[in-house]
Amino acid sequence: MKVILLQDVKNYGKKNQIVEVSDGYAKNYLIPNKLAIYATKSDVDHLNVKLKKESQEKESLIKEQExxxxxxxxxxxxxxxxxxxxxxxxxxxxxxxxxxxxxxxxxxxxxxxxxxxxxxxxxxxxxxxxxxxxxxxxxxxxxxxxxx
The missing domain is CATH 3.10.430.100 (Ribosomal protein L9, C-terminal domain)
Known part of the structure; x- marks a missing residue:
């Protein structure tokens, strides 16, 4: 099952990554503890927009520092x-x-x-x-x- 991590999870990945985990681990641990959400198409699209916006903000901050x-x-x-x-x-x-x-x-x-x-x-x-x-x-x- 593919999930989007909401926080860093040891041995699986970092925040905002899409990872493949077992169904039981996702349903019984990650999702109930709000460490991840299901990787639906709309959530993946939303994540991509969010990551693009964050990278643009970071680039503008770097230009300000320069x-x-x-x-x-x-x-x-x-x-x-x-x-x-x-x-x-x-x-x-x-x-x-x-x-x-x-x-x-x-x-x-x-x-x-x-x-x-x-x-x-x-x-x-x-x-x-x-x-x-x-x-x-x-x-x-x-x-x-x-x-x-």
Missing amino acids: KLKEKIESLILNFSLKVKDNKPFGAVSLTQVCDRMAKEHQIVLDKRKFEQHENLNKIGLFYLKVKLDFKIQATLKVQIEGKE
Whole structure:
């Protein structure tokens, strides 16, 4: 008997898959426990439409993340640290970077999305890797200048 799985079922398949199972297993376990439904023609058509719609939504989300990546990589955030005797005092934190991104560029990032962050307590240009959704990575440039 062919059924459409409504949830992942160990040793049989994942959600939204059409699988062949024994009649007794389908009637006595899968269907009563709402793990599957009968694979009628209308249900299969409905599933195909649903899967197509989900894939289109996923593609549009991926395109949005790619645009966000391009926008992030085109930016340079400028910060300044006090300098005394050629030594900078203080540091720039990820929270400050995220706040500046939100205020100036309307890009909301979570500080946990940054990969391997080192303390930004030196003068110079730093490259911070940001993990976006769908395994997309962007590189944000942070310029730190000294002021007396």
